[in-house]
Structure formats: C-alpha cells, structure tokens
Amino acid sequence: MASPDADDQELVAAAQGGDRRAFQTLYQRYERKVYAVAYGFLRNQEDALDVVQEAFIKVHRYLPNFEGQSSFYTWLYRIVANLCIDHIRRSGRKRDVEFDDKIRHDGAGESSAKLIQIAALGNPAEAVRNKEILKAVRESLSQLSDKHRSVIVMRELQGLSYADMAKSMECSKGTIMSRLFHARRNMQKLLKERLEYEPRDPAEASTDSVNQEAAS
Amino acid sequence: MMRESIGNSSISDEALAAYFDGEATEADAKAIREAIEGDPDLVAELEQLGVMQELTEASLQAVAAEVPQARFEQIWDQIDSAIEADTSVAAPVETPANLWERLKAAFAPVKWPLAAAGAAAVITVLAVGPDDSTEADGTDPIAKGETNKAPATPSVSPAQDGVPTPDTPPSHSPTPMNPDSRLAHGPSATEAVHPLAPLPDDSMVELHEIDGAGNDVRISNSGTVTVLYVEEDAQDQGSERSL
C-alpha cells in the first residue's frame, strides 16, 4: 500500500498534468485539516473557510512550481500559514499585546504533574466531559496572543519545523523557540484554570469550592 | 533564552521542548536521552508536551468536524470555477474608447520621465530601506526628498513618513494562468523572444497603484530605467514582521 506521501505525489503529478479530479481528491484529503489550521489561527469559521478556498486556488496556481522537494502537505501548510498570517495582519483584529510572559505563566511549570486533572474513566459522563475538555482547549488557544497562537498551531497542528516557522513569521529560530516555550506555558496555565474548577459532581463541587476559599 | 532546569536535571525547558519537537542538536538529544532514564520529572514533562499537542490537535479537528460537508463542497465549486477561469480563454471585452482619458482624469499618476542622459530625472521616494547597492559602494542610487509629484492615487493609502501602507487587502480573486505561456520553455522560446525589441530612448512609467503586500516598495529612477524594489528576503526588512 502506498504511503500517504507517495500517494500525494501521484495525485500532485496527475494534477500537474491537468487532471482536475486528482486535484479534487487532494482537496478532499486536506480540506478539513486546512480548515482546522486556519481556524486555529483565525478563530473564525468564515475567515477559515476563506483561507481554505484561497489556499487551494494558490496551490493549483503554483503546482507547476512544486518540484517535490518537500512533502505536498508541508508545502500546502506553509502556504496556509502565510495566508493566515497575512490575514491576521490585514484584519486589524490582531492582538499585539504580549502579556509579560514570565509572570503570566509563573506557576504553570512548577509541577507539571499537577497541571491537568484526570477525567473520570469509564462512566457515562465521559463523552460530555471530553467534549468539555476539548472546548476548554479551544478556548484557551483562542485566548493566547496572535503570535503565541500562531506558533502553537504551526507546531502542534501543522508540524512545521522551527526553520519553516521562522520563515513564516519572519523572525529567528531562537525567537521561535522562545515564543513556543512561552506559548505552551501560557496554554497550559489557561487550560489548568479552565479545567481545575470544573467539578465532576455536585458533591465534589461543594468540596472544591470550600477548598478554593481556604486556599485563596 | 530560558534556562529553567527541570527537576534535578540540567536540561533546560527549551532544550527538552526542542527534543520533543525533533529539533534538538545531536549532542542535546543524546544528553536528554541519557537524562530521561531514571528522571521521572523529565519523563512527565515530555509526556505533558505530548498531551498538549494531542489535545490541541484534537480540539481543532473537532471544530473542523462540525463544519457541514456541504460548505466544503461549496468551496470546491468556487475553486473549480477559479481553475476553469484560469484555463479557459474569454473573448476580449469591448473597452470604451475614452477609458485612457478617463483614467488619466480620475487618477493623477506619479510620473517618472526616463529622459536621455543629461536631462534631470524626476525622482520620488516612497520608502527607503537597506539595500545591497548602498552597502557595496557607499553611494545611494536612490535620491531622497520630495519632487513635483502629483497627488497620490486614491487607491494608495496616505503615507506616513512617506511609507505606503496597503489600504485594502490583496484581492482574493486569483490571477488566471495563461496556458500558452506555461508551455513555452527551452531554447526555442528564448529564440522567439530574442532579440528584444529595441528599447525606446525615453519613456515614461506612470505608477497608478502600488501594493507591497504590507511591505515597503522602494521606487528608484536613475534616469535610464525605473526599478521597483520589493522586500522578499527576511533581511530586507528592518525589524521583525509585526503580527
């Protein structure tokens, strides 16, 4: 069975030869992944869908230039990251304010083992709880600054290398490493804040609130 | 650079994160692999990085899963139309005979007469940035200062300190490809193009709109040719791109 990457290359080659169906298959293969990345950057469904459209139009336009030096999805993801960064820059909605990163996430790294409370296992409420966790993750991501969110999305979702990220954000690799460090710490702290006050059941809720008062 | 150590080890947070991301140097990776054995704090930290990655990915995938398939099909239709427009040839559109006059009247272009040697060249600088040519011989081929330029076109936003900023986002409509041009490769195409048509002794380049996609565009006219300098490489820019 061909590897996904080899399969992509075959489709790309066919699309380069004018095979529209091959290009459509590529689109269908990556439509939601590209959307997920764009949504991660832009936090808005319509903007993210716009990027999906722009990205694949650009990909088709630049197909003759693609010589397979990187994998297709890496090339696609770089185009998507550039489009999203341009979008943020143009939209005027950007959040330039960087919190004092060190202060903001002080405490988050003290004990990594205490960071996230375990979800209850094997009970009917599991599905709901997991949805809540994912929602909390999404909200935490949304709360990050544009720069921090960008590096998180590029690294955790797109798997871009530090070099590629540095290129997209037009900064040094060292800046990327530092930015990623702070972004991850902030994300963990935000997630911790969101999750650790969600009680599992009413009995625990009352106990938790008593302890929180005692601790503060 | 963060040098917070994890637990009792001397491994920094950043080094461990680089190891997790597959970006550690060989020496660092070796040190970390050795340190991991028997160091539960390092193991826990790595696992935490893994959890956060999985959660981030899963949360955004969950968002993507909520989008109805019909939306993606709708988007494909748009993409398909754009590709179709790229590859088909439309009939020429009738243009009003006086469009050129209307354009000239509506927009007051900045004119750069490319006069023969000896005539004074009109130079307008919208932005000045670092340039190889400046560094090399110490001379700045770009003259600075105001000229007798006409008012800027409405589509170019007012400059602050002479630096233009894009007023409107770049058009989302794609530039269709001309399939004939793509087919032209190799020596035969070169022969068909050369010799180039003789360049006129003097010509005027009128720039009506310029959009550098958020970066400065430097316009240079030394009297013989007009050159627009765009910022392509990271080092072309003076500071980190603002985001």
Place this chain on the structure above:
Amino acid sequence: MSKARHSSLVLGLLTAVLAPASALSVGLISPAAAAAPAAPKAKPKAKVAPAKAAATCSVFAVLASKEAGELPAELSFLAEKLAGDEFAAYKSFSLVDVKPLPLVLTKPGEVSLKTGHTVGLTLLEITPERLELNLRLTGREGKQLLSTRYGIKDKGLLMVGAGKYTDKGKNGKVFVAIQCSLPATR
C-alpha cells in the same frame, strides 16, 4: 478534595480523551472518511478559440551579482540600462530565465520563472504607443510581493528588484524585467 490533586495527567487524560473509539468520535471525522472522495462532478471543458494577442510581453529574470564577470550576449539589449548608476554595485549579470507572455485585453496572463517567482500581467488598456498594465509579482511559496498598475510606453521596460538568488553557483539578486510590445501593424 484538594486542588492539588495529583494527576497522572498523561496516561489518564490520553486514554480518556483521545481513544479513537470513544468520546472523540462524537465530533471527529476519521482520516479515512475524510480521504474518501465524493463523486466528482463532470464539467465540460470550455472550448473557445484563442484570441489574437493585443500585446506581446517578455518577462526576464536577471541575476545581478557582485562577483566579477562579463555581460553575456543575451543581455546585450540591457547593456545601457545595466551600466547605469542603478546597478553600479553589481559587477556581472546573467540571464536566468526568459518567458514570453502574449496578452489579450483584460485577460490576465501569468508566467512562472525558474527563480520561483510568478509574474502576472493584465493588459488593461492600449492607446497609440502606450500600454496600461497591472503587474502582480509573487515570490516563492506563494508570498505576494507586489501588485501595481502602471502605464508605460510601447516597448518600455519596467524592472522589479526582488530577493537573493543563486544561479550556477553565483550569488546575487534577482531583477525581473518586463517589456511589452504592441503589434507592428499599429
């Protein structure tokens, strides 16, 4: 219950949240499902006779280098321009690529250069001896570099200085040169 509840954050959460068969199937589409292609829609290709070119353009990618060298024969047409002050910093030039680009009115055309740049040109208007064009320059990986609308004399030359490039071991800067000619019968 203590806030500092010790949690085996990794294994427990991973098992609970990321097990493929469990909760995440609530909202996720598996990669296999995502990869399954929908029935493609058949669209007939448009068959239209190509229109006669209203202008013929040539797009050149020229490498300007600080390394010593002679001007090659294929760039002799640019000798006077390249000898000017604008290019005083460069000691040699070479032609990296050249592409013809016939244009019809209002129909965008595009060429891709070996340097990785893509040049889009649209012929907007023609008057006796002058052309009105829209130029769009895109760099590597689809990064837009420039969009400009300009008027120029017939056979006039516009150049765009772009980024660094290496050609046959020679380092330098890419200049994209564009010349458009009206048909001789005009």
